[in-house]
Amino acid sequence: MNDVEDVSRETTKPPLSGRVHILGVGNVGCFIAHALASRPSRPPITLLLHNWSVYQAFRRKKKSIALQYNGLDDIKTGFDVEVLSDGVWHEVLKEESKEKIESDIPSDQVEDISTDVNYEHIECLIVTAKASVAKTAIKSVKHRLTKDSTIVLMQNGMGVAEMLNHAIFLNPEDRPTYVQGVVSHGLTRIDKFHVAHLGVGTMVFAPSTTEKTPALLAEDDTHWAPTTKYVLRLLALTPSLVATTDTPAALLQYQLEKLAVNCLINPLSALYDCTNGELLYIFNVTRTMRLLLFEISSVIYALPELQGVPGIEERFSPERLRRITIAVANETSQNSSSMLHDLRSGNETEIEHMNGWVVKRGEELGIKCALNYMIRLLVKSKVIVHQRRGNASIPLATDGVPSVVDFADQITTTKAE
Incomplete structure (x- = not known):
């Protein structure tokens, strides 16, 4: 049957x-x-x-x-x-x-x-x-x-x-x-x-x-x-x-583990234009990873969907998530992330569903995620740069088209959606 x-x-x-x-x-x-x-x-x-x-x-x-x-x-x-x-x-x-x-x-x-x-x-x-x-x-x-x-x-x-x-x-x-x-x-x-x-x-x-x-x-x-x-x-x-x-609760935990890894490897490899493994050999990048993980862990700990679930503090501690991220980066050391491929192709990235999601849930829970917010803006800005390069022109001050200065002002005043 x-x-x-x-x-x-x-x-x-x-x-x-x-x-x-x-x-x-x-x-x-x-x-x-x-x-x-x-x-x-x-x-x-x-x-x-x-x-x-x-x-x-x-x-x-x-x-x-x-x-x-x-x-x-x-x-x-x-x-x-x-x-x-x-x-x-x-x-x-x-x-x-x-x-x-x-x-x-x-x-x-x-x-x-x-x-x-x-x-x-x-x-x-x-x-x-x-x-x-x-x-x-x-x-x-x-x-x-x-x-x-x-x-x-x-x-x-x-x-x-x-x-x-x-x-x-x-x-x-x-x-x-x-x-x-x-x-x-x-x-x-x-x-x-x-x-x-x-x-x-x-x-x-x-x-x-x-x-x-x-x-x-x-x-x-x-x-x-x-x-x-x-x-x-x-x-x-x-x-x-x-x-x-x-169960949905168990799946959510798998999703959050993968989210934490993606929030580090994808945007950082895209911004530095490097393979996954190259991220592990730059001290400044590893420090950035730690700071991002402190924010991500704080948001995960506060999620109402996980309240009362045993072992959450250990499973989503910044140190454990860092070890998982390093292991994934090592296993895929020669690979380029999907976000880097999207950037090179001038396509929209999944940043809103990664670091953007962390920022959004953090705001709902009263947690400020300034570094994740900055990473989100940097990736979105780099997408625009690549798209304009693809169009072979970057408008400066033509009528009806925002200048580079206007664009910079827009970036600094944009709020998380």
């Missing part, structure tokens, strides 16, 4: 199709898609691609995802594909002419090679797109999600679920169920749809606590939606993911 049948026996609702949609085809998205495709009884998997150029890259890889273990590629095929074009989702037909496959596909020819699935219901959506673009990505499929859907959020940083509640799913009664996940596998990109697995880690998942699903119900699987039961069971029983389910 497969996972869909197991869940269908437990509910009087129509049986699930078992289809899993994956939004975001970076390292984690490709890893999960490959792992699900490796199961003996694989579910139907749909990759949601945000434009035709990404689809063309997928075609050049012969519609496959390759995961490299110890220098050897394991290749999986058989994925369904949907592409977003002019705000409409299209399922790419499997029988395409060679001419259309090898050429760039203009939007006015989309109907020739695809079918409109813009309103097809999505049961289980795994979102691995970065936190900085998650809102825009999920908004594109909002109309295909219902209160019976489950969204698995797999972003670095914190606050994504709260952002979705305030920006997209405003009504708690119509809101999909959120499942949040933390991944510790070592993954690096070789090419598009080609990922190297550098170190075995784990994945931990738990339903989020919301107005619709308070803490006690989130821990009691008898209250979970059928799609939630299905996707959690599917992920937990997929061997290569090494996944487990836990």
